[in-house]
Amino acid sequence: MTFKVPYLNYENVREHAKIFLSKYHPSLKLPVPIEWIIESDLGLHIHPFPNLYRIFRQSGFLSHDRKVIYIDEYQYDNFVEKYRFTLAHEVGHFVMHKSLYEDHSFGSVQEYIDFLQSIPQKELYWFETQGDWFAGQILVPTERLNECCVSLLESNRERFADSDYLSPEFWSYASNALAEIFEVNPIVVEIRIRNESLSEAYKDYYQKTSKQIKQCFANFP
Amino acid sequence: MYTSFGEFFSAKRKALGKTLREFCRENGFDAPNLSRIERGLQTPPQGKEKRLQYARALGIKEGSDEWLEFCDLATISAGKIPEGIVSDKELMAQIPILFRSIKKEGVDKEKIEELLKALKKELR
Numbered sequence: 001m002t003f004k005v006p007y008l009n010y011e012n013v014r015e016h017a018k019i020f021l022s023k024y025h026p027s028l029k030l031p032v033p034i035e036w037i038i039e040s041d042l043g044l045h046i047h048p049f050p051n052l053y054r055i056f057r058q059s060g061f062l063s064h065d066r067k068v069i070y071i072d073e074y075q076y077d078n079f080v081e082k083y084r085f086t087l088a089h090e091v092g093h094f095v096m097h098k099s100l101y102e103d104h105s106f107g108s109v110q111e112y113i114d115f116l117q118s119i120p121q122k123e124l125y126w127f128e129t130q131g132d133w134f135a136g137q138i139l140v141p142t143e144r145l146n147e148c149c150v151s152l153l154e155s156n157r158e159r160f161a162d163s164d165y166l167s168p169e170f171w172s173y174a175s176n177a178l179a180e181i182f183e184v185n186p187i188v189v190e191i192r193i194r195n196e197s198l199s200e201a202y203k204d205y206y207q208k209t210s211k212q213i214k215q216c217f218a219n220f221p
Numbered sequence: 222m223y224t225s226f227g228e229f230f231s232a233k234r235k236a237l238g239k240t241l242r243e244f245c246r247e248n249g250f251d252a253p254n255l256s257r258i259e260r261g262l263q264t265p266p267q268g269k270e271k272r273l274q275y276a277r278a279l280g281i282k283e284g285s286d287e288w289l290e291f292c293d294l295a296t297i298s299a300g301k302i303p304e305g306i307v308s309d310k311e312l313m314a315q316i317p318i319l320f321r322s323i324k325k326e327g328v329d330k331e332k333i334e335e336l337l338k339a340l341k342k343e344l345r
Contacts, residue, residue: 003319035240046241047256049343056336061317068260068315070343073253076242097318106313109337116320116328124319 003104003119005126008096010195013130016096017137028141031183034087038069042094046087048073060086062093066101081185085135092134097127133195140182140192148178149198153205165203226265226298227258229291233279234259248278253343262344264302265295307341315340 008016021028024037038044045068052058052072059082060071069090075083093101106112152174153166160166175190182189193199223229234244241259245252257263266272272295273283281287303311316337320328 035242039240040235045256045260047260047343048253049339050253051339055339056320056332058317058320063315064318065314070315070317070340076252093318101318104318106316108309109312109334112313112316113328113330113333116333117330119319119328127319 003100003115003123005097005100005123005130007126008130010133013092013096013133014137014142016092017134017141020091020095020134021138021141028144030144030181031084032088032139032141034084034091034139038087038091042091044069044094046071046076048076060090062090062101064101064106066094066098081179081183081188084139084183085185085188088135088139089128089131091138092131093127096130096134100127136188136192136195139184140189142192142196144182145178145189145192145196146198148181149174149193149202152177153202157206161206163206166199166205168199171199223290223294225261225301226291226294227261229294230255230265230275230279231259233281233287237280244278248274250275250278257343261298261302264299267295267299303345307344311344312337312341315344 021032024041025032035046038046044066047068047070049060049070050073052060052070053075054072058072059075060069062069069087071083071086075086104115106115153160160170171193172186172190175186175193178189179186223232234241237244239247241252241256244250245255254263258265266275272292276283276288276291279291281291320333320336
């Protein structure tokens with residue numbers, strides 16, 4: 001029984017995220033209500049699991065029958081941003097990796113352990129990376145991220161208008177400023193900004209005319 | 222028409238627009254317990270006081286038709302809760318398909334067994 005995670009690049013994951021958002025949250029109103037979507041639209045249970053991270057180094061996992069998302073109880077109670085990301089990550093597996101869950105069944109504990117011991121580490125990395133990409137894209141939708149960046153740039157016009165270009169450091173600041181809006185940790189926004197190449201697209205923002213800015217908007221996926 | 226107390230409870234909670242976490246936080250309920258009740262893994266409350274506490278939080282008035290349905294389902298569902306040892310089949314439906322602790326040197330068998338033990342505890 002071999003375990004092979006399908007190769008999905010960032011654009012492939014984007015397609016999944018787009019379909020997901022258009023189906024379950026077309027308004028893109030922020031923050032994306034991932035917890036509600038999971039319980040009400042997908043009909044899954046979210047179950048707080050004591051010490052899941054402390055003992056097993058797992059923030060959460062989707063059950064094999066794809067009906068329950070188990071979440072570290074401490075995270076569930078205390079870290080809403082991390083909690084939301086974990087939920088969205090597991091939804092990524094629910095959406096993109098359905099066949100992996102269906103194709104592998106285990107009759108006994110020993111069979112399960114043998115299976116885990118046979119999985120190459122790189123497959124695990126692919127599996128988790130795709131989940132992370134999906135989570136980032138649904139919690140920080142590209143369209144909204146773009147709008148928020150422009151709004152932030154506008155509110156900082158006075159301070160940076162004379163700069164020839166915006167330094168990458170500006171985008172670390174932007175991540176902190178925008179994280180609250182999306183209800184995620186700043187690093188999630190920073191990675192999203194990097195993956196959408198927004199720092200490159202807007203590096204000479206203050207030198208652009210409003211027509212050029214509009215054109216910039218039109219080029220985003 | 223609801224077939225179980227858990228299903229009824231979950232539907233009423235969602236009708237209030239509340240996630241399980243919000244509902245528990247606002248009413249001081251234990252989320253893992255309530256999750257187990259909604260999933261049909263734990264016996265619904267049999268005492269009147271606890272039933273009333275849940276019903277009030279769900280906006281159900283004592284003596285109403287919904288209250289009667291709430292109580293009937295709590296009684297009926299109590300006899301349907303799985304008891305005893307968790308079967309391998311039941312456990313295998315709940316496992317993570319991958320375990321993030323997989324390391325270069327391979328998966329830690331003891332850790333997996335410990336996780337399965339903890340998972341069993343969550344199912345009863």
